[in-house]
Amino acid sequence: MSFNQTPFYNPPIPFTGSIQGGLQEGKSISITGRVVPGVDRFHVNLQCGSMAGTDIALHINPRYDGNPYVVTNTLQQGSWGTEERKPSSPFHRGATFTLLIVVTRDFYQLNVNGCHFMDYRHRVSFQRVDTITVAGQVEISNIVFQNPTTPGFPSCPSVPPQFGFPAQNAFPPQPSFPTHPGFPGHPGFPAQPGFPAQPGFPAQPGFPAQPGFPAQPGFPAHPGFPAQPGFPPAPPVVPYHSPISGGLQRGRTITIQGNVHPNAKRFCVNLCHPGGTALHYNPRFDDNVVVRNTKLRDQWGSEERGGGMPFHRGQPFTLVISCQQHSFTIVANGMQMHDYKHRVTPLHKITSLEIDGDISLTSVSV
Template identity: 35%
Template sequence: MFVAPPGYQPIYSPDIPYLGPINGGLREGTSIYIQGTIPKHITRFFINLICGESESSDIALHFNPRFDGRDKVVFNTCQNGSWGSEDKIHKMPFRKGEHFEMVIIVTLQGYQIKVNGMDFHIFQHRIPMEQVRGLQIAGDVSIQTINFIGGGMGGGMGGGYPGGGMGGGYPGGMGGGMGGGYPDGMGGGMGVSVLRGYQGGGMGGGYPGGMGGGMGPGGYPGGDMGDGYPGGMGGGMGGAFPGSNLPGMSGQPVYNPPVPYSNMIPGGMFPKRTIIIRGMIPYGADRLRINFLVSRSRDIAFHMNPRVREGIVVRNSMIGGNWGQEEREMSMNPFMEGQYFDMSIRCGNQRFKVFVNGQHLFDFFHRWQSFNEIDMLEIEGDVQISYIHF
């Protein structure tokens, strides 16, 4: 079970057809980020933004790629059971048998669609975005992750984000403020979500009061509340999101930074501080390094070194110029060529807890005693980074 900071619950590998809520609705600056794969024998699929949570709800955005010899993408709306006039785009941004990353950005004018980092189309609003309550996906497509990002979507979350959310979402309205969009064909890799979705059993009455959906109460593996999540959220995310004592995400995300990456950590590390890193391991990769440093001394308090060809993740520290004892024990290795990863690194009183793709990967106990002096993040090696959020 992925133990995530509030406002960061990606939906992993949902069953298709999928129908789930968008808690807090849509507003300007919100983005919906979808990773998936197009099967080789596709005919068509669709993604709908719906004004309710049932299949009969009005559809504010119908996005419908059709592979029928004259490939096209059809946009439309449906109100009171009646379809509007179709917008047909006679080019196909998806390829059969290939992975894709897609972002739907909500603007005042309409829905801006990006596929694999490229602008595709803007569909003008016909139904007010404030009426949208759900997301529906069906047809010939498999989905790896769905994320809802930004736009101040803290509403249904019991106060997750300080200040009611992430503000305007994308600085510079995406594109210009993001260093020219998505280099290397990587999508936005963005991951601040506010729902877990109705996956097989309902939300148990929304956020306060438990997550439902087969996620019952359960203690955090490891048990100590200094590092665990308040409310015993771990093995099964039970309890509730009390809100006030949950750690929040702060600051603007960094999209598609060049690697090597080096930057100060705003405010340094402190208990419950969580850093989200999303990216992809390119084909031919050998190894990468993620270092948490004390900038004044250049000591490496936490060194994480996935070695792709060896299939291991080495952890260590370098203090006073000397490397410490390597740690290599791990239940699995998610860092493989051509694979996307979604990593959450959480600072506790005794240790860092690292989760990748929804799975607890390892703990690294602090070797640098004053962990609040850790104030710099460096990433280098064979990796493409699409998203960093402190």
């Protein structure tokens, strides 16, 4: 099994980082951040090198002149191609977001806050991509990489849920990866020679660099692991518990990255409220099923077991839980797997996250 690259935590913006091993079919990149309230635009690029003027395979560019929209494009040999525009933007001013980019054979699949946003067909071979950059009026909490997992999503069938698995050793911390030479951090964001502005959009004045990523509502530091200057925060330990600042609300997203133990029996993710558990998400490997349920006043409701089993023993995973108006949308490894209708309202009463079982964690964004 190939191990995933260490995440980038709280990178200064503008940011340039190496994608270790490049891109492969099935690889995914999760970017969790917050749009600055007075945003004009920002972008995320997947590109073929770190020098100015290099080809950009995927340019994702939310813009806010008039009604917010999102432009995607490709830069080849110094020239931008034909823009693709999405008139409805899921990147809202002042709001947190999780952007998941999944590499497929023919296109990049883009998911935002647990929902499919668009597919962008390859114009430049994804095998050439080795660098990710982020710039503009945005703050980034983490950038997490997941290598391809075993394909196939077998179906289901299960056992009474229980909480309280023994604590597991934390995933050992890895060294951080510094910004690439050739894209040094600087206080502004001037246009680079040979790196033309998008057609019809003149270069903007410099965007001041953000001083890190201060704790925002919904981006608490890992409990017991304050970030140290110059060092990535220690990985969260299992069992894991975190408050959900202000409670859940529509559009809020929780992203969990980790590795399933080789001999795993089960693990669970619980979204809790004062009277019990609003969502108990419980993959069970002996039964090849993911159970979903709600607990009210010490009584479990009816289990839901339909859908696939996207988790595999000994494999890494990315789990995104997005709180929608009527349900939780649950995306595992880039695939929307489950939809669980709310049984607990109002949503702001859901105030904590618990994770336990036969996994180690690499990052949790609440």
